[in-house]
Amino acid sequence: MSATVSVIIPVYNEEAGLAALFERLYPALDALGRRYEVVFVDDGSRDRSAALLREQFERRPEVTRVVLLARNAGQHMAILAAFAHSRGDYVITLDADLQNPPEEIAKLVAAMDQGADYVGTIRARRHDVYWRKAASRLMNRVRERTTQIRITDQGCMLRGYHRSIVDAINRCVEVSTYVPALGYTFARHPVEIEVTHAERAAGESKYSIYRLIRLNFDLMTGFSVVPLQFVTMVGMLVALLSLAFVVVLAVRRLVVGPEVKGVFTLFGLAFFFIGVLLVSLGVVGEYVGRIYEQVRQRPRYTIGAVLEERGIQMSEAGARDPLSPLFKPHPELDHTEMLRAEHEVGGPK
Ligand code: UDP
Numbered sequence: 277m278s279a280t281v282s283v284i285i286p287v288y289n290e291e292a293g294l295a296a297l298f299e300r301l302y303p304a305l306d307a308l309g310r311r312y313e314v315v316f317v318d319d320g321s322r323d324r325s326a327a328l329l330r331e332q333f334e335r336r337p338e339v340t341r342v343v344l345l346a347r348n349a350g351q352h353m354a355i356l357a358a359f360a361h362s363r364g365d366y367v368i369t370l371d372a373d374l375q376n377p378p379e380e381i382a383k384l385v386a387a388m389d390q391g392a393d394y395v396g397t398i399r400a401r402r403h404d405v406y407w408r409k410a411a412s413r414l415m416n417r418v419r420e421r422t423t424q425i426r427i428t429d430q431g432c433m434l435r436g437y438h439r440s441i442v443d444a445i446n447r448c449v450e451v452s453t454y455v456p457a458l459g460y461t462f463a464r465h466p467v468e469i470e471v472t473h474a475e476r477a478a479g480e481s482k483y484s485i486y487r488l489i490r491l492n493f494d495l496m497t498g499f500s501v502v503p504l505q506f507v508t509m510v511g512m513l514v515a516l517l518s519l520a521f522v523v524v525l526a527v528r529r530l531v532v533g534p535e536v537k538g539v540f541t542l543f544g545l546a547f548f549f550i551g552v553l554l555v556s557l558g559v560v561g562e563y564v565g566r567i568y569e570q571v572r573q574r575p576r577y578t579i580g581a582v583l584e585e586r587g588i589q590m591s592e593a594g595a596r597d598p599l600s601p602l603f604k605p606h607p608e609l610d611h612t613e614m615l616r617a618e619h620e621v622g623g624p625k
Pocket residue numbers: 285286287288289290319348349350351354370371372373375480481482483
């Protein structure tokens with residue numbers, strides 16, 4: 277039997293585009309000619325997204341599963357929630373806004389059939405605003421230099437992960453992470469393929485500049501301590517330079533005598549280094565903050581409900597994973613739309 281496919285789609289306030297997504301996604305998956313499931317995660321949307329997902333679940337219950345998060349947990353946490361509820365041998369992540377064409381899924385499946393356990397993608401012609409593309413280029417370069425992760429186009433979320441990688445990811449308990457990079461660290465045969473990219477079909481990007489910066493910090497701090505080493509090296513350099521400066525000043529004091537010139541230059545320099553100091557403190561703080569979040573061990577996301585049909589057992593794959601809450605039908609509840617109020621460690625608020 278050919279490998280089964282799980283398609284994972286995080287949804288956050290996407291009511292405007294969901295209908296178009298369903299219309300293209302399901303035919304593309306039916307055309308694959310293999311068993312599949314779509315796992316939608318509603319990431320605490322405030323619009324009608326959850327209701328639309330429920331309707332879609334009712335239309336195609338045999339291949340649809342909907343995980344409803346109680347609150348917004350962020351795209352990457354939403355994907356992790358879906359990973360825990362996926363059963364396919366191949367797990368493919370996709371954005372809900374149709375920027376990643378669902379028709380491309382076939383290419384990823386083909387690559388995995390040929391033995392790749394991690395399929396990265398490169399957006400052939402990226403359709404995003406100019407500053408996003410420029411920022412991505414910069415961050416790609418910084419990440420290449422500072423981490424072991426070799427991904428050409430880190431921003432593209434259309435990616436394929438083999439079950440073995442998803443199982444490994446499911447065992448991770450990181451509170452802030454970047455799923456494509458995390459998956460890459462477990463990959464044995466990663467490949468990259470080119471895919472097309474489109475403009476957002478409807479609605480607006482959910483990422484403000486602030487959220488993008490946070491996400492990139494997650495990526496940097498989660499996979500590298502080079503920023504800390506960089507701070508140390510800048511510190512050493514500054515210390516050496518100031519030492520030399522003090523020596524020069526002392527010599528001048530002896531040779532030229534007392535002089536007041538250059539006081540303001542000194543102010544400028546001092547303020548500059550106060551800036552450097554604050555940035556360094558911030559870098560250290562980024563790590564400390566994440567350590568703090570991690571040690572508190574609060575639930576990473578809270579699941580409000582899971583819509584799934586009894587017997588949507590498409591493969592036993594998920595059963596191998598101790599963290600994956602495999603569907604266990606409750607004896608009193610019958611068939612479809614079983615609302616499994618499943619609570620992550622802390623339970624819902
Ligand atoms: N998303 C999410 N939770 C969030 C932010 C985004 O689940 O907190 C989803 C969103 O619905 C979309 C995907 O993540 O399916 C990518 O988001 P978006 O298209 O806004 O990002 P961009 O393409 O601008 O990078």
